[in-house]
Amino acid sequence: MKSICVFCGSSDSVHADYKAAAYKMGMTLAERGIRLIFGGGKTGLMGEVANGTLSAGGEVIGVIIPSMNTPALAHTGLTRMDVAPDMHGRKARMHELADGYIALPGGFGTWDELFETITWAQTGAHEKPVGLLNVKKYYEPLLAAMDHAVAEGFVFAEHRNAVFSEMQPAELLESMEKYEHPRAAVKRWLKEE
8 A cells, every 4th residue: 555545634722642643644645655645724633634644754635625725624734635526526535546445533524435435345346455443433433323223234344344444553554454345245236146
């Protein structure tokens, strides 16, 4: 993996542990020579993951939309900032640039990006790993919901198991490096078998 797209919250009103974990995630990417792709913001976890990558000499590409490309929201110290015409274009550009995806804690926007990425893997639109940095066990309820969906027959176990979750950045990246896309499950889901 040469580039990782990180989805995360932009709120500054969160526990300091979340911000520290985002900064550490960014540093870990840079230390491993992995380029950060992210939403281009300077606030919340978004700003911290970019700052962490930059502090360790890493490359950071932001992808932002015009209404967010303002002095109050946009990060100014990036390697490059791409401006997409709208949110759909923004997500498509981030997907295009990334070899894998990580969701840090966040809200509706983060979840939207995460679930679209998981769905695209489920349907075979990409074969890239997806991971959750489970800071302060933030994603435990979501992981439980995924397990419940498997138990109730709405999600194949192979697709659930393809979403990695770790509490530390290095461990998450190591898990994601072992990823094998569940092609047989994709074919089964698409009724090709």
